[in-house]
Amino acid sequence: MSALPRAAELGLIACAVCGQVCRAVPGDPRLDGDSVGDAMACPRCGSTLRRRKPQSYARTWALLIAAFIMYIPANVLPIMRTASLNDIDDNTIISGVVELWVKGSPDLAIIVFTASIVVPMLKFLALGTLLVSSWRGSGWARVQRAKLYRLVELIGYWSMLDVFVVALLTALVRFSVLSLVEPLPGVIFFGLTVVLTMLAAMSFDPRLIWDGKDTDD
Amino acid sequence: MTDDNSIERAAPGDGELPQPMVRRRRVNASLIWLVPALAALVGLSLVINNWLQAGPQITISFQSAEGLDAGKTPVKYKNVVIGRVNKIHLSGDRSHVLVNVALEKSAEGFATRDTRFWVVRPRIGLGGVSGIDTLLSGAFIGADVGDSTEYEDDFKGLELPPSVNHGAPGRSFTLHSDDLGSLDIGSPVYYRRIQVGRVASYELDKDGKGVLLHIFVDGPNDKFVTRSARFWNASGVDVSIGANGLKLNTQSLATVLAGGVAFQDPPGPHDSTPAPEDNAYQLFGDQTTAMAPPDGAPHYIRMRFEQSVRGLAVDAPVEFLGINIGKVASVRLDYDEKTQRFPVLVGAVVYPQRLGAAYDKLEALAKAHGENPDLSQLMGHLVEHGLRAQARTGNLLTGQLYVALDFIPKTPKVAFDPAAKPLTIPTVTGSFDKLQEQMAGIVDKLDKVPFDSIGQNLDQTLVGLNRTLKQVNGQTLPALSDTLHGVQRTMGTANETLAGDSPLQQNLGATLEQLQRMARSLRVLTDYLGGHPEALVRGRQADPKPAEPKPVTTPAALSPAQGSKP
Ligand SMILES: [Zn+2]
Numbered sequence: 001m002s003a004l005p006r007a008a009e010l011g012l013i014a015c016a017v018c019g020q021v022c023r024a025v026p027g028d029p030r031l032d033g034d035s036v037g038d039a040m041a042c043p044r045c046g047s048t049l050r051r052r053k054p055q056s057y058a059r060t061w062a063l064l065i066a067a068f069i070m071y072i073p074a075n076v077l078p079i080m081r082t083a084s085l086n087d088i089d090d091n092t093i094i095s096g097v098v099e100l101w102v103k104g105s106p107d108l109a110i111i112v113f114t115a116s117i118v119v120p121m122l123k124f125l126a127l128g129t130l131l132v133s134s135w136r137g138s139g140w141a142r143v144q145r146a147k148l149y150r151l152v153e154l155i156g157y158w159s160m161l162d163v164f165v166v167a168l169l170t171a172l173v174r175f176s177v178l179s180l181v182e183p184l185p186g187v188i189f190f191g192l193t194v195v196l197t198m199l200a201a202m203s204f205d206p207r208l209i210w211d212g213k214d215t216d217d
Numbered sequence: 218m219t220d221d222n223s224i225e226r227a228a229p230g231d232g233e234l235p236q237p238m239v240r241r242r243r244v245n246a247s248l249i250w251l252v253p254a255l256a257a258l259v260g261l262s263l264v265i266n267n268w269l270q271a272g273p274q275i276t277i278s279f280q281s282a283e284g285l286d287a288g289k290t291p292v293k294y295k296n297v298v299i300g301r302v303n304k305i306h307l308s309g310d311r312s313h314v315l316v317n318v319a320l321e322k323s324a325e326g327f328a329t330r331d332t333r334f335w336v337v338r339p340r341i342g343l344g345g346v347s348g349i350d351t352l353l354s355g356a357f358i359g360a361d362v363g364d365s366t367e368y369e370d371d372f373k374g375l376e377l378p379p380s381v382n383h384g385a386p387g388r389s390f391t392l393h394s395d396d397l398g399s400l401d402i403g404s405p406v407y408y409r410r411i412q413v414g415r416v417a418s419y420e421l422d423k424d425g426k427g428v429l430l431h432i433f434v435d436g437p438n439d440k441f442v443t444r445s446a447r448f449w450n451a452s453g454v455d456v457s458i459g460a461n462g463l464k465l466n467t468q469s470l471a472t473v474l475a476g477g478v479a480f481q482d483p484p485g486p487h488d489s490t491p492a493p494e495d496n497a498y499q500l501f502g503d504q505t506t507a508m509a510p511p512d513g514a515p516h517y518i519r520m521r522f523e524q525s526v527r528g529l530a531v532d533a534p535v536e537f538l539g540i541n542i543g544k545v546a547s548v549r550l551d552y553d554e555k556t557q558r559f560p561v562l563v564g565a566v567v568y569p570q571r572l573g574a575a576y577d578k579l580e581a582l583a584k585a586h587g588e589n590p591d592l593s594q595l596m597g598h599l600v601e602h603g604l605r606a607q608a609r610t611g612n613l614l615t616g617q618l619y620v621a622l623d624f625i626p627k628t629p630k631v632a633f634d635p636a637a638k639p640l641t642i643p644t645v646t647g648s649f650d651k652l653q654e655q656m657a658g659i660v661d662k663l664d665k666v667p668f669d670s671i672g673q674n675l676d677q678t679l680v681g682l683n684r685t686l687k688q689v690n691g692q693t694l695p696a697l698s699d700t701l702h703g704v705q706r707t708m709g710t711a712n713e714t715l716a717g718d719s720p721l722q723q724n725l726g727a728t729l730e731q732l733q734r735m736a737r738s739l740r741v742l743t744d745y746l747g748g749h750p751e752a753l754v755r756g757r758q759a760d761p762k763p764a765e766p767k768p769v770t771t772p773a774a775l776s777p778a779q780g781s782k783p
Contacts, residue, residue, distance in 0.1 A: 012234070013237065020235070021234060022234055022235050022236060022237040023234040023235070023236060024237060040237035040238065040239060041237060041238040041239070042237065042238070043235040043236065043237060043238055044235075046238070049237045055249065058249055058250070059249045062249040062250050062252050062253045063249070063252055063253070065253040065256070066252040066253035066255070066256035066257075067256075069253060069256040069257050069259075069260045070256050070259070070260070072260060073259075073260060073263050077263075088289060088354075088355075089289065090288075090289075192256075196252070196256075
């Protein structure tokens with residue numbers, strides 16, 4: 001086993017809010033946050049004491065699945081309607097990217113494609129990978145997986161780009177008489193997807209990566 | 218998830234580290250799974266909604282996909298979007314395009330057999346501009362649904378918008394015409410110069426001998442189309458020179474350019490009940506023809522002219538007492554062996570019903586007499602009364618002839634065969650020919666004048682005259698000349714004699730003076746003798762009173778011719 005002891009092994013638990021360390025009942029399953037019944041609270045600030053985020057696997061899975069479900073209508077439904085002089089155009093994410101590319105702004109197309117397609121997909125893949133590997137208690141590439149998690153958390157804030165584009169265009173183009181941009185239901189689903197993936201990332205406890213069988217250290 | 222209601226402070230234990238408090242948890246269901254469940258529900262509802270909203274997929278074929286855009290072009294009915302173009306692709310033989318349209322669920326009824334689809338684009342025609350809104354919104358596919366409920370998903374798109382929408386108030390009618398003229402789909406139909414309808418479609422007759430026009434008259438004006446309405450082609454400019462001068466008839470400028478149809482009821486009593494749907498009418502060439510009495514059944518007659526009918530053309534009018542009752546159908550030459558002449562056989566088609574009431578009366582009369590009211594029988598009567606055909610000059614300028622059926626007085630009776638087919642009407646020579654005949658008669662008479670002998674006599678007379686004149690010239694005139702010379706000389710002498718300074722004149726003056734003096738002396742003498750008659754005896758005595766003689770002598774001096782003093 002590892003040289004350095006873990007809090008759980010020492011029968012200690014720290015308050016996540018005020019940092020108070022308590023002596024927990026060893027092996028109390030409730031401290032993992034997945035158990036049913038009474039919960040420990042911080043004697044100093046009253047926050048619930050948990051070794052890990054509560055029901056991290058279940059929550060992450062649920063939110064991730066929900067996000068994935070929402071991602072389907074987000075892609076299928078049009079997110080934006082642009083109406084100019086004699087042209088009404090309903091664009092889905094993909095058709096918007098294609099149009100941007102065809103109409104000569106490949107840089108923008110790449111940005112939108114990255115923000116709307118690549119990033120969410122990467123998040124699904126990354127979170128899925130983290131969940132599966134942690135669930136199985138795999139000790140494979142723990143450091144890299146930790147980095148992956150940090151990356152997922154970091155880019156989460158930027159994946160709303162598409163929604164921002166639509167909101168910005170809607171606000172800007174409304175001033176013109178002959179052309180009009182209005183958001184369509186797809187953008188709601190896209191926003192939901194982004195929010196749900198962020199929540200999923202938040203509810204995943206990266207400490208789970210380090211739980212389980214220690215094989216490499 | 219957790220509940221903070223029951224807080225139990227845990228007793229500190231194990232020295233320096235506190236024991237955590239224990240709280241009782243009440244709710245522990247994994248409510249988080251509601252989130253994906255909800256998401257799934259939303260997704261599912263979207264799918265179901267989409268499935269419910271999805272209407273039938275139909276395919277419309279067009280000649281060209283101009284203006285159509287896959288994924289954008291809407292399909293509209295009464296300007297309501299009922300579907301959208303999904304996909305556009307070429308047909309297998311590349312002759313047309315196939316437009317795949319996704320209709321909305323609510324527009325299921327449009328996927329029926331007699332629905333019509335067409336592309337609405339801005340169109341500029343002589344009749345006006347249509348589809349101007351599509352300039353801004355782009356082309357769309359128009360739809361018009363029919364009555365059918367039979368499902369159909371394969372349509373042939375119309376290249377032109379239909380002129381009549383299904384269920385539009387109004388009625389359609391059929392017009393027969395010889396040719397289309399300048400009419401086209403959409404050409405206006407006028408009633409009292411107001412547009413009340415349009416030409417919906419046209420086609421050739423089955424036998425190719427005419428054109429069948431379908432017109433649509435909008436409600437509520439369709440009630441003006443009566444059973445006896447007359448339709449005529451109002452296209453172009455109709456100029457006619459009549460007794461009233463130049464007459465110009467047009468419906469509107471648009472009609473002049475694009476053509477049109479006008480209709481109106483004929484004058485006089487007529488059936489004015491609105492015509493039923495699809496009633497068939499004849500399309501006349503112009504208003505005058507249209508307003509003429511109905512032709513009725515045509516009858517063929519033949520006329521045999523013995524003289525030239527130069528100027529008589531096919532379609533020349535046949536008039537009965539000045540009323541046009543038909544037209545010449547054929548002009549052919551014949552050969553008569555007996556007389557060795559070339560009579561002209563003129564065939565004509567006449568419409569006795571154009572005579573109107575006259576014909577009806579004749580018919581009724583014939584029926585009343587128990588006779589066959591056949592045209593041939595009637596004609597027989599008329600011929601008996603002197604009806605003859607005559608080729609007359611209709612136009613002095615062009616020399617065109619027409620056939621006049623007229624009662625010719627004192628015409629010799631002719632045999633008339635009422636059973637002949639076609640009916641042969643006896644003819645008389647035309648007025649012009651009559652004139653020619655009369656001229657010939659005059660020439661004949663002139664021929665009989667003995668110009669030769671007259672000339673000879675005249676010649677002889679002239680010879681005699683000549684001789685006489687010679688005599689006059691040779692003998693009489695010189696003598697006359699001499700005589701005149703003599704006269705002249707005499708006159709010259711007389712002139713000289715009478716000249717102012719001639720001795721004769723002077724002598725005459727002196728003589729007259731002396732004569733005057735003598736007259737004065739004579740008067741003095743007579744005066745004296747008047748006063749003194751005794752002087753004749755006694756001789757003159759001296760005047761007693763010198764003042765006395767003045768009043769006596771003065772009047773005596775003034776009037777020497779006076780005889781005596783009172
Ligand atoms: Zn605390």
